[in-house]
Amino acid sequence: MGKPKVGIFGLTGCGGCQLEVLNLEDQLLDFINAVDIxxxxxxxxxxxxxxxxxLIEGSVSTMHDVERLEHIGKVAKxxxxxxxxxxxxxxxxxxxxxxxxxxxxxxxxxxxxxxxxIDTKPISDYVKVDYYARGCPPTRSEIVDIVRSxxxxxxxxxxxxxxxxxxxxxxxxxxxxFGISCMGPVARAGCNARCPSVKSGCEACRGSIxxxxxxxxxxxxxxxxxxxxxxMEGFNLYNACVKLEQKSK
Amino acid sequence: MATNLNIEVSPLxxxxxxxxxxxxxKNKKIEKLQMRIPExxxxxxxxxxxxxxxxxxxxxxRICGICSVAHTFSSIQATEDALxxxxxxxxxxxxxxxxxxxxxxxxxxxxxxxxAPDFLGVGSVVPLIKTHxxxxxxxxxxxxIANEIVRIIGGRAVHPITTVVGGFTKIPTEEDLLRAKDMLxxxxxxxxxxxxVLKTLKIPEFERETEYISISNNEDYxxxxxxxxxxxxxxxxxxxxxxxxxxxxxxxxxGKHCRASRDSYMVGSLARINNNFSQLSDNAKTYWQEFGLxxxxxxxxxxxxxxxxxxxxxVDDSIKLIDKLLEEGLDESKSMVEVxxxxxxxxxxxxxxxxxxIHDYTYxxxxxxxxxxxxxxxxxxxxxxxxxxxxxxxAIIEQSEDEIRLxxxxxxxxxDPCISCSTHMLNVELINK
Numbered sequence: 254m255g256k257p258k259v260g261i262f263g264l265t266g267c268g269g270c271q272l273e274v275l276n277l278e279d280q281l282l283d284f285i286n287a288v289d290i291x292x293x294x295x296x297x298x299x300x301x302x303x304x305x306x307x308l309i310e311g312s313v314s315t316m317h318d319v320e321r322l323e324h325i326g327k328v329a330k331x332x333x334x335x336x337x338x339x340x341x342x343x344x345x346x347x348x349x350x351x352x353x354x355x356x357x358x359x360x361x362x363x364x365x366x367x368x369x370x371i372d373t374k375p376i377s378d379y380v381k382v383d384y385y386a387r388g389c390p391p392t393r394s395e396i397v398d399i400v401r402s403x404x405x406x407x408x409x410x411x412x413x414x415x416x417x418x419x420x421x422x423x424x425x426x427x428x429x430x431f432g433i434s435c436m437g438p439v440a441r442a443g444c445n446a447r448c449p450s451v452k453s454g455c456e457a458c459r460g461s462i463x464x465x466x467x468x469x470x471x472x473x474x475x476x477x478x479x480x481x482x483x484x485m486e487g488f489n490l491y492n493a494c495v496k497l498e499q500k501s502k
Numbered sequence: 503m504a505t506n507l508n509i510e511v512s513p514l515x516x517x518x519x520x521x522x523x524x525x526x527x528k529n530k531k532i533e534k535l536q537m538r539i540p541e542x543x544x545x546x547x548x549x550x551x552x553x554x555x556x557x558x559x560x561x562x563x564r565i566c567g568i569c570s571v572a573h574t575f576s577s578i579q580a581t582e583d584a585l586x587x588x589x590x591x592x593x594x595x596x597x598x599x600x601x602x603x604x605x606x607x608x609x610x611x612x613x614x615x616x617x618a619p620d621f622l623g624v625g626s627v628v629p630l631i632k633t634h635x636x637x638x639x640x641x642x643x644x645x646x647i648a649n650e651i652v653r654i655i656g657g658r659a660v661h662p663i664t665t666v667v668g669g670f671t672k673i674p675t676e677e678d679l680l681r682a683k684d685m686l687x688x689x690x691x692x693x694x695x696x697x698x699v700l701k702t703l704k705i706p707e708f709e710r711e712t713e714y715i716s717i718s719n720n721e722d723y724x725x726x727x728x729x730x731x732x733x734x735x736x737x738x739x740x741x742x743x744x745x746x747x748x749x750x751x752x753x754x755x756x757g758k759h760c761r762a763s764r765d766s767y768m769v770g771s772l773a774r775i776n777n778n779f780s781q782l783s784d785n786a787k788t789y790w791q792e793f794g795l796x797x798x799x800x801x802x803x804x805x806x807x808x809x810x811x812x813x814x815x816x817v818d819d820s821i822k823l824i825d826k827l828l829e830e831g832l833d834e835s836k837s838m839v840e841v842x843x844x845x846x847x848x849x850x851x852x853x854x855x856x857x858x859x860i861h862d863y864t865y866x867x868x869x870x871x872x873x874x875x876x877x878x879x880x881x882x883x884x885x886x887x888x889x890x891x892x893x894x895x896x897a898i899i900e901q902s903e904d905e906i907r908l909x910x911x912x913x914x915x916x917x918d919p920c921i922s923c924s925t926h927m928l929n930v931e932l933i934n935k
Contacts, residue, residue: 265544269567269660275611276659278646282631314544344564347549356548364751368543389564390660451657451664452671456560490557 257404260292260304262325264318264376265345266311269390270336274308277393288400306331306403308386308396309376312338312345312494315369319379326380333399334375334382337389337458342494344389345373350493375494384409387459388444389491395443412443415462416455419446428454429477434484438473439465458491523910525891530899535892537884537914550874555581555667555843555865562861562876563661568611570661571604571652572854573861575726580861581667583741584848585869590836592827593669598726599682599823600655600662601852602816605725607648607659608855609771609809612918613700614641617806620912621703637699640692644813647685651820654678669838676832683824686817693814697789700810706909709800710893712886713764714773715747716858717851723781723815724774725853731777733798734763740851743860749877759885760877766885769857770917771808772799783818786811802890805916809855843869854879856918880919887914 263271271293277284291301307329313319326332337343348356349372357365376382386395402409416437420427423446428435433454437446440457448455474484506528526534546565550558559577563570575597582589614637615627624630631638649659655674656662664671674682718737719728730746731737738746746762761767775782775790779797782790790797790811795804845867851860857879864873890913898909 267564267567267570269564269570272567272660275615276645276649278642278649281642285628285631344549344561345544347561348545351545351548351551353545356545357543359548359551360543360545361751367751370543370545390567447658448663453657453663453666486554487557490560 255404256287256289257306258291258301258304259288259306259308259400260301260325260329261290261308262292262310262321264309264311264322264339265314265373266336266338266343268310270310270339270386270396273390273393274396277397280393280397284397284400287404302328304329306333306400308333308335308400309339310335312342312373313376313379314345314348314371314373316371317369319371322376322379331383331403332376332380333384333386334377335386335396336391337387337460337491339376340382340385340387341460341492342373342375343458343491346493347489349373350489373494385411387411387441389458392444392447412441413463414442415465416440416442416444416446416449418442419444420449423450425449428452429473432477434474434477434479434487436484436488438470439467454487456490457488460492460495461488523891523914525895525910527895527899530896532892532895535888535895537887537891546876547874550863550871553871555585555841555869555871558861558863558871558874559666560661565876565878566854567660568608569604569854569856569859571600571656571665572852572859574662574665575601576850576852576854576859576861577863578665578667579727579850579852580848580863581850581865582848583850584846584863584865585667585841585844586846587668587839587841589669589839592673592830592833592836593839594726595823595827596655596670596673597665598722599820599827600652600665601726602820602823603648603651605853605855606813606816607645607652608918609813610641610645610648612855613806613810613813614638614644614696616918617912617915618703620908620915621705634699636695640696644689644692647689650685651682654682666838668841669836671838673832673834673837676828679824679828679832683821686821686824689817693789693817696810697792700807701793705801705803705807706912707801708803708890708894708897708913710802710890711798711800712889713762713767714776714798715762715767715769715882716774716777717853718777723778723783723819725816727852730851730858732762732767733773733776736763740849740860741847743849743851743862743877747860747877747882749881760882761885766889767882768802768886768917769879769882770805771812771855772802772805773857774853775799775808775811782811782815785818786815789814802913803916805918809918843867856880857882880917883917883919887917887919 291304307325334340338345353370353372357368361368384399386399399409419442428449435454436457437455439461440455441459441462524536559574562573562577565573619626653659657664714733717724717728718731729737729739749760776798793807845865847864849862859879860877862875863871866872894913898906
């Protein structure tokens with residue numbers, strides 16, 4: 254699509270995904286040259302309301318987010334959800350479990366009515382999302398790959414296999430052998446198993462694969478004396494907004 | 503000359519998000535001056551309730567992508583304090599090493615990418631790629647090295663993985679540390695070049711004495727741990743922070759406002775240097791003096807320089823830490839200590855790049871959080887920013903509107919409120935009344 258005009262936007266989140274774009278370092282200057290960044294709140298002062306591609310970070314957690322996202326949805330031709338918050342609602346959804354109204358009272362007390370907060374949702378609840386760069390944060394190369402594919406007119410490849418495949422490929426010892434529980438059997442790969450590779454259990458920050466083999470995960474849990482409840486609690490960290498029926502599908 | 507002003511900087515964000523500056527001047531008198539913070543509240547205090555002690559550091563890391571390491575450590579310290587966990591000396595050194603490089607990475611990003619364009623009269627770092635390629639390359643390289651060291655030890659540059667309650671899931675190899683040391687040594691010529699360039703910048707003369715608060719300890723220039731110290735003459739244990747630091751909700755801000763001995767205080771690099779200057783590395787002290795500065799320094803704009811000087815300190819001190827770790831030899835068996843759930847309260851206090859950061863957790867006997875309180879550095883600074891602006895505006899009221907607007911933005915940016923905060927500030931709507 255030539256040199257596309259790109260807008261990089263942040264809704265409710267930590268800014269870490271936008272930071273990963275700035276962290277491209279060696280590739281950063283090439284990235285800036287390959288696309289025409291017309292809006293990048295974290296790094297650039299000038300901004301324009303004309304763009305073809307929108308990279309959106311963060312979840313929808315306020316009415317203000319809804320208004321901004323709907324506007325971006327009208328302007329952009331292609332929307333890329335960047336990071337767990339945009340893709341699944343991410344960690345912000347833990348607030349929904351606690352209860353949004355209750356959370357307002359807990360944090361802001363009798364001043365709660367000054368606060369604009371709604372139940373957290375992924376951006377796909379409001380706009381059509383064309384591509385997903387999953388993870389918390391996504392890998393830098395993945396963000397670049399998606400944008401690069403768009404420029405050369407290819408469909409970006411997204412991993413549809415579980416993290417276990419990557420661990421096997423890397424020759425990692427299974428974390429269950431160390432007594433560490435891990436979402437690897439059902440979690441979507443693409444991160445090169447970066448948490449299990451440093452002996453930290455996968456928390457499925459990239460969500461689950463499309464057709465997870467829940468039974469394999471259950472067998473594994475049984476084998477190591479764990480329950481589905483144990484693991485679902487961990488799965489909630491980044492996927493609390495994913496509906497339960499979807500989770501157990 | 504501006505007799506009447508109605509400046510609205512919007513949007514401008516909070517710790518990581520959106521906010522506005524509202525300045526209303528009539529007949530040279532400030533009618534209204536507010537940093538409005540309508541940014542989405544995140545409700546981490548609610549999200550943490552019920553979570554197991556292994557999770558809060560991963561959850562709270564997501565408060566801020568730019569200072570995820572500081573949140574991780576403040577969280578881990580709070581949990582370890584509550585559960586009575588004492589980690590090994592090796593773990594402490596490795597944690598300090600990561601923390602130093604988040605500080606370097608973040609300070610570097612602010613000084614070179616966000617603040618420098620102001621002083622060079624441009625709107626972002628992009629034009630500097632052409633006009634000042636040497637400095638941009640230095641900045642990119644320095645940030646890359648700092649991120650790489652966080653990655654080597656933490657498993658990832660943003661939201662570290664290996665850092666957990668009790669120690670590390672995996673420690674680096676001696677080769678990793680030697681590689682890190684080589685990278686650090688390679689930075690010295692860049693620091694020299696940066697010093698020369700930064701010395702040419704015209705930093706506004708503006709002084710307003712305030713209360714400066716940071717952590718402090720007897721062993722080192724405190725970034726990872728220490729008691730909470732104020733230039734107003736008190737020092738308290740982190741666990742007693744509520745006896746001095748007061749937070750209150752204000753209508754124009756989802757970020758709470760804070761005060762201690764007076765109606766506002768400042769945290770961050772300048773506060774740390776004012777409190778702990780004598781513990782900086784000799785090299786860093788010399789750099790500070792090269793700018794003709796001494797302590798205490800009451801010019802908020804010098805926070806930019808304080809950040810740069812801290813980079814010098816972090817490089818020096820990291821090499822020292824690596825040498826000690828290598829001398830003692832890395833020991834896998836010292837990477838973790840046993841952690842058991844128990845009821846209790848714990849407080850963690852670290853210096854995030856932007857200043858003092860406090861996590862306060864209460865655990866039940868199953869090791870699940872029943873109550874959490876977090877105090878974020880940018881929140882601590884809001885009230886002080888407003889007080890600074892209230893002092894700055896009358897002093898420059900004879901200047902043009904554009905100059906006043908830019909000076910206000912630069913003052914706010916000097917606090918490095920957060921990467922997105924500062925850059926949002928560049929978009930200003932100014933309406934004449």
